[in-house]
Each structure stands twice: as C-alpha cells, then as structure tokens.
Amino acid sequence: MTNSDLTPPPMRSTPDRVRHALLFECLALALVIPTGSHLFGLKTETMGVIGVGSAVTAVVWNYLYNLGFDHLLQHFTGKTVKTLLVRIVHTLLFEAGLQVVLLPAIALYLKISLVEAFYMSFSIALFYLVYAFFFNLAYDILFPIHRHRASEPVSSP
Template identity: 30%
Template sequence: MQGPSRKILQAVLYESIAITVLSPSIVLIYGNGLAHAGALSVMLSASALLWNVLYNSMFEWWEARQPQRARTLGRRLLHSLGFEGGLVVLLVPLVAGWLGISWWAALVTDMGLFVFFFFYSLAFQWGFDRVFDLPESAKEGASVNP
C-alpha cells in the first residue's frame, strides 16, 4: 500500500488506538469524567491526526532524497522524536485550557504523554510497516518523485 491511502490509514489507526488508551488515562490522572476526558482525547487526536499527515508527508519527502533510504533504528528514532516533539509544541495550550491547569502543568502532562507516545509511535510505525510494507520513500532503489 502506497501514497495517500497509506498515509490516511496509518494516521487513522494510530489515532484510534491513541484515543482508546488516552481517555481512561486522563480520567485516572485528573479525575475528570470520561466524557470530558474523551472530548480532550478526541481534540488531541484530531490535532495529532492533522500533524501526522503533514509530518509524515514532510518526513517521507526528506527520506526519499537521502542516499541511504533504509528505515534504520536511528531513522525511526528521528521520526518519532520529530513527530512527538512537534506535538508537544502544538498541544500545550490546548491541554492547559481544557484541563484548567497552568502552562507548566500542561507541559509536564505533555512530556508524560511524549514519553508514552514516543515508544507507542516507534512500536506502531514498526508494526504498520511490517503489516503494510515500507513506503516507497524507504525502499532502496525506488525512484524519487520530484
């Protein structure tokens, strides 16, 4: 599977699993109701979904132009750090406002989410690539689109 359909499926699966894990976790940590936590999870995931599609498009554009195109552990770590680091910057204001906490507390919350999702992202993308094959950008000898 390649192209936009791959990117959309990857992003939707990733975020669906994230909502399922994130909502009960917010309830346990902040004591909010499941509806309140679920709404925040959906907003976080919708934001992350848009970021996911944009970030993966940029990453694959960059990756396709590298002399060595294999998805090594180092490249997977770079991918996860960039994706999750970008989310921290994007989501601190949303978390602070929705939970009624300071930006510092929201940053600490986001850093906790970063740690969890860093490993989740790494494992998910590896599994996704195993099930759906690598994108053309990560295949040695594949043509690079201008």
C-alpha cells in the same frame, strides 16, 4: 541502465497514509482516554475532549509530517526505509512538533498553568513516544510498501 533503475524508491500512497493515521489514533484513544482519566483524576468526558482534540490535531500533523519526512529522507538517502536511529529521530521530532501546539491548548481547556499542562502533556507524550515507535514498526510489517513494476505508473503520495 534499465527502466527499473529509473523508478524512484516506493513511497506510501495517500490512502495508505490516511489508514495509518486513523488506525494509529483510534487505537491510541482506546488506550489514552480511560487510562488518562484515571491517572489525572479527570472525568472520562474531559479526557475524551483532550484525547479527541489531540487526535484530530495529530492526524493532520501525522499526514503532513510523515509526507515531509519521507520526502526529505528520500532526497537525502535515496530511499524511505528507516533505520533504528532514523525511527528514533522521526518519533522524537514528531512528538516535539505536536507538543508545540497541544501544550497551550490543554492549558487553556483545563484552565491550568502551562507548567501543570506540561506535566500532563509530557506524560501523554511519553506514552505516545513508545506507542508510536512500536505502532510504526508493526505497521511497516503488516502493510509493507510494494515496489511497482516498471510497466506500472508510480502513484504520487
């Protein structure tokens, strides 16, 4: 057994995870605010509050969820590479967890029922499901995880 056999599979660093979350949310806001304002008949400012509030919540959830998901994936499979099926499950679970927090917040802010908020939130979630899948796929291609050489220490996330 060589030293490289003992090196744990590579994981994303904290700065990389922060870059991922910020790029994800900034691009999403650039798409969601004007489109959502038009589709839901809301003022841009109102949709902006919903978008930014959701983005801040999502950034925190994104970091915690992806860190936990990668640790579980590494624990159970020995690697952090995501297959197509794992990417689909990853995206669905991320959005479901986020909706648990966002749905009541949107209803409260807009002073609408949970059912009305559900339609808005569900529409936004559908956008994010597709967006997240393709964004994460592109991110992994543009910013691949590099394996450290055996002589270099492996930084923790």
